[in-house]
Amino acid sequence: MGIPHAILVPYPAQGHVIPMMELMQRLVKQGVKVTFVNTDFTHKMVTNAMSEDDKLNDLASLVSIPDGLEEGENRFDLGKLSDAIYRVMPEKLEELIEQLNGNDDGEKVTCIVADTCMGWAFGVAKKMEIKGVAFWPAAGVVLASLICIPKFIEDGIIDNKGTLMKKQMVQLSPTMPPITSADFTWLSIGDIKTQQSLFDLILKANEFMELADRIFCNSAYELEPTTFTSFPNIIPIGPLLASNRVAKQIGHFWKEDSTCLTWLDQQPKGSVIYVAFGSFTLFDQKQFNELALGLEMTNRPFLWVVRENMKNEGIINKTNSRGKIVGWAPQQKVLSHPSVGCFVSHCGWNSVLEGVSNGLPFLCWPYFADQYINKLFICNVWKNGLEFDKDESGIISREEIKNKIEKLLEDNEWKVRGALDLKEKSVVGVGKGGHSDRNFSSFIDWIEDRG
Structure with missing residues (x-):
């Protein structure tokens, strides 16, 4: 039996790739083989920005698949990008996994860890009978607010297209700090059309998340205790920062000026x-x-x-x-x-x-x-x-x-x-015995258990 082999699939944006890259570094340090799957466009930016001394562990490899858009098309058009990704990437990911499983090293893919915004990958995991893990690279409270969308619709705070109907303070649970409805994630991005595209993407992501075996979050219990107590299915494993390993951060889209x-x-x-x-x-x-x-x-x-x-x-x-x-x-x-x-x-x-x-x-x-x-x-x-x-x-x-x-x-x-x-x-969270450290250790045990 070979070592566990995880495929990591970030959403193609800088703030999503960096923490997923840090998760890759943690996994390989624990003896997990990782194939990191960027889109072709993102892969080129990341590898171009890496310097000679950005050596990867032998267990890590960076590969890429197409995002469905042509060379010069606008990747800032979130609706267009999302449609292209859904159309093209699931099949390409399946092909990649079959190719990796066909290698002679015996290290078959055991787990897919995908950004929650790339939730279609959990469908691929189910189809191929491998473990599927959702990774949320932001604050737990934000993911909790997205999970609560059906309640916001029911309470008339937003309509079923995500349009804000009532500007008010909302509490996601009785113990959590209030947030204002005007600050909902999708409401501050672009024009109405873009906001609705993003809202649709979130609804799809919520559906796909149901297929994931676990949901991990790049935060710490100590930073958001009421979030993780109120939403126990969101498991904190952060902060995922290279500085916590006294190492250099990788995954940038541009070269750093030191x-x-x-x-x-x-x-x-x-x-x-x-x-x-x-x-x-x-x-x-x-x-x-x-x-x-x-x-x-x-x-x-x-x-x-x-x-x-x-x-x-x-x-x-x-x-x-x-x-x-x-x-x-x-x-x-x-x-x-x-x-x-x-x-x-x-x-x-x-x-x-x-x-x-x-x-x-x-x-x-x-x-x-x-x-x-x-x-x-x-x-x-x-x-x-x-x-x-x-x-x-x-x-x-x-x-x-x-x-x-x-x-x-x-x-x-x-x-x-x-x-x-x-x-x-x-x-404290990522230190030995902290909440995040314990959660990450149980994640490794679970990946290694082929049952």
Whole structure:
């Protein structure tokens, strides 16, 4: 009998690939063979961004299958991408598994771990009589809110197309912190058509999740105790961060600029404002300029991750006196650097976990999807950060940016009371004997049991 062999299938977006890659690293460390299946398009980005020293364990291999779209088609059109994926990928995954099972090494595929947004893979697992595991890369509370959609429809909060009918605070269970219905994940992405496509995708994902044998989540019991108590079928195994293994993170779509680490070495302890908005966020030019000028007005050093498509050279040259601007940063290393004092973030879940694990306070600037609920946790539940307020024209002004940064950095309470307490909790979960550690160990035992 060969060693267990898991196939991992992430959703093709940066925030989904990185934690799944980290799950791969954990699995191979426990002696599980892993075949990591990206789409052709994502695979090319990931492998191009990997450097020479990003060596994979011999048990890990990266492969790819088509996503159903042609070379130049728009992969930001979520409806179009989802339709193409459903049409093409299940059959391609089956073919891949048959090919892997036909190899002479005797290590047949025993388990498929797929992103909940790629739930069609659980249908493939059932058909091929192998174990199927759903992996949710974000906060448990967000997955719980998606599971509660039928109740929201029944209560008239949304209609059956996902349109918001009542703006109100909702509690997913009596013990859980309230969230606002306007922050439901699908309501802040694109136009009405895109929102409905995403809602349909979620409904499909919920149906497919019924086929999964287990549901794992990249969070920790210690961070969301009421979520995991109220929804015991969602099992936390996070935070899945390379820094917890003292290793380098892989799975990025762009090459990292490590020159910023040398620059950070030259800054005073706790002085630097780190500003990064993930892979999707786009600003209009006015808002971009206000942010640049607000950072300049703080008279503090700042490190700002600016994608090429966001740059305004005139403004950037003006702010360059005390700031450093990079195209993509080795974020886990940056956030663990002693010079960094706070994190201005879009509140994507990977960034939240990375900031929390390093004891940093947040300034929240959510943009779409789950980021609004994450912000709610940071500001209202964990109390390790502040949010920016927009003016009447919907802009966060340079004065607001300067004032909130100063409030956060000058009041040491934020760091001591919220951020460091939370860091301790996140470390405990993945430490030996913590909730996440025990859940992961039982996952490994279950994969190894061929019954």
